[in-house]
Structure formats: structure tokens, C-alpha cells
Amino acid sequence: MINDAHCHFFSSRFLELLAPDAGGGEKLAARLQWDPPGTATELGDRWIGELDRHGVSRAALIASIPGDAVSVAEAVAHHPHRFVGFFMHNPVSPDSDAVLARSLTEYQMAAICLFPAMHGYRLDEECVERVFRAAADRGAAVFVHCGVLTVGVRKKLGLPNRFDLRLGDPLALARAALGFPQVPVIVPHFGAGFFRETLMAADQCPTIHLDTSSSNNWIRFDGGQNLEGVFRSALAIAGPSRLLFGTDSSFFPRGWQTGIYEEQQRIMGSLGVSVADRNAIFGGNFERLFPG
Numbered sequence: 001m002i003n004d005a006h007c008h009f010f011s012s013r014f015l016e017l018l019a020p021d022a023g024g025g026e027k028l029a030a031r032l033q034w035d036p037p038g039t040a041t042e043l044g045d046r047w048i049g050e051l052d053r054h055g056v057s058r059a060a061l062i063a064s065i066p067g068d069a070v071s072v073a074e075a076v077a078h079h080p081h082r083f084v085g086f087f088m089h090n091p092v093s094p095d096s097d098a099v100l101a102r103s104l105t106e107y108q109m110a111a112i113c114l115f116p117a118m119h120g121y122r123l124d125e126e127c128v129e130r131v132f133r134a135a136a137d138r139g140a141a142v143f144v145h146c147g148v149l150t151v152g153v154r155k156k157l158g159l160p161n162r163f164d165l166r167l168g169d170p171l172a173l174a175r176a177a178l179g180f181p182q183v184p185v186i187v188p189h190f191g192a193g194f195f196r197e198t199l200m201a202a203d204q205c206p207t208i209h210l211d212t213s214s215s216n217n218w219i220r221f222d223g224g225q226n227l228e229g230v231f232r233s234a235l236a237i238a239g240p241s242r243l244l245f246g247t248d249s250s251f252f253p254r255g256w257q258t259g260i261y262e263e264q265q266r267i268m269g270s271l272g273v274s275v276a277d278r279n280a281i282f283g284g285n286f287e288r289l290f291p292g
């Protein structure tokens with residue numbers, strides 16, 4: 001069983017919110033050389049076809065800009081056993097509490113995604129504590145993007161990316177997470193450059209999980225490191241039950257990123273990871289956090 005813990009749902013509404021003056025989602029999709037996303041229902045159906053083609057059972061779909069949980073909710077409503085809703089949230093927005101409540105109840109989102117470097121707050125601030133409290137109350141997970149942050153679509157459209165990378169500090173996250181032992185925490189891309197800090201945080205805090213997604217290009221900042229070494233250390237410290245396979249797949253026609261899956265399976269082989277541990281990493285852990 002393969003479950004993908006990290007896919008972006010680039011809906012028409014996502015495009016409209018990203019660049020409100022660009023003349024609509026369809027025009028923007030053409031500029032990006034993407035297939036037009038259509039309605040959220042159509043895009044969800046396309047994802048199902050894509051997952052079926054690759055033998056992927058379930059996927060987390062991330063609403064990738066604040067205000068787009070509604071699109072992911074629509075896709076999840078049609079395929080509740082295949083999709084798990086994640087949503088980008090800005091906890092320093094004035095209506096944060098109301099948005100959290102609506103997203104977790106009405107929209108049934110299963111994980112709140114924080115991008116502190118993008119929205120400009122520290123992970124040990126009170127606003128993050130409120131996020132954790134909402135997650136604890138509603139049985140949701142918290143996903144926190146730490147480390148380097150590059151948003152391909154923003155880059156491609158020439159949108160400003162004045163991110164403060166200092167704010168994506170896994171050590172500050174560990175402190176927040178320790179206060180809410182019932183809330184699963186996911187750090188994508190092994191901490192995206194703060195690998196050592198992510199391992200320290202995971203070692204200190206048993207609720208911290210690492211997702212393996214993307215090309216993990218951050219490795220170039222980690223002198224001499226390769227993905228095999230990253231997996232070896234992550235397995236030694238976080239252990240197989242806290243690694244979640246993900247691809248970071250996003251737009252069509254590119255679709256699901258088979259290459260990421262194949263490379264990570266190859267690494268499992270070369271590290272001699274047991275079948276049971278592989279099953280946990282590629283599907284079982286996701287199932288445990290987000291029962292279908």
C-alpha cells in the first residue's frame with residue numbers, strides 16, 4: 001500500500017488567490033503551462049485517476065494558500081476514503097481562530113499547515129499555541145514547513161518571496177509541540193536544510209514526524225550529505241514509525257511524481273530496511289495518523 005503524505009491541490013481558486021490581478025485561473029494556468037484545474041470536483045477526480053494509475057491508495061491534498069480549504073474540502077467530500085485534507089493557515093491573520101474553527105469542522109480538514117517563514121511569526125509565539133490547541137480540540141495534525149522555502153509557482157510568476165528563513169526553526173517547534181502530546185506534528189522534507197535541528201527536535205519530542213517528500217534539494221546545503229545518508233540518520237533517530245513517504249506532487253500534466261517513489265524505494269533496498277518498516281513508511285504510518 002502506498003499513501004502519499006504530501007500533494008498540493010492547485011485549484012482554480014488557489015490560482016485566483018495567488019495572483020488576483022492575473023485575469024483568472026485559466027489564464028494563469030496557461031501561463032504556467034499547466035492544464036486548467038477546472039472545478040475542485042473535476043480536479044479531485046483527475047487526482048483519483050492519477051493515484052489509480054500509479055497504485056496509490058490515499059493522498060494528503062494540501063490547500064496551498066490561505067482561503068482555499070474550501071476547494072480541498074470539495075474534493076475530499078467526493079472521495080473521503082482516498083483524500084485527506086490539509087490546509088495552509090496563517091495564524092497571524094486577524095480572523096485566525098474563526099478560520100481554524102471553520103476549516104476543522106465545516107471543511108473537515110485533518111491537518112493545519114504552517115509556513116512561519118512566509119507569514120512572519122515565530123513557532124514559539126502564542127498564535128502557534130492557539131493553532132495547537134485547535135488541533136488538539138479537533139483531533140487534527142499540525143504540519144510545519146521548516147528550513148528553506150521555495151515556492152515554485154511563485155517563482156515562475158515572479159511573485160515576491162521575501163521569506164524570513166530564520167523563522168522556520170525546528171527547535172522552536174519542538175517546544176510548542178511538547179505542550180500538546182496528543183497532536184501529531186509533521187515536518188516536511190526532513191526539515192528542508194535544518195536536518196540536524198529536525199532530528200534534535202524529533203529526538204526530544206515523540207510526536208514529530210518527518211515527511212520524505214520532494215527532490216530534497218536542500219541536501220546541497222548539507223556538505224557531502226546524500227539522500228541515503230539522510231534516510232539512515234532519520235531511521236536511527238526518528239525511527240521507521242515517524243517517517244511519512246510523500247512526493248510533493250502538484251500540477252498537471254506532470255502529475256504524480258513516480259521518480260521520487262522509485263528513488264526512495266531504491267534507498268530502502270540499499271539500506272536493508274525491512275518489509276515491515278517499508279510498509280510503515282510508505283503507507284502504514286499515514287494510515288495510523290489519518291485512519292481512512
Ligand SMILES: [Zn+2]
Binds near residue numbers: 008
Ligand atoms: Zn510541498
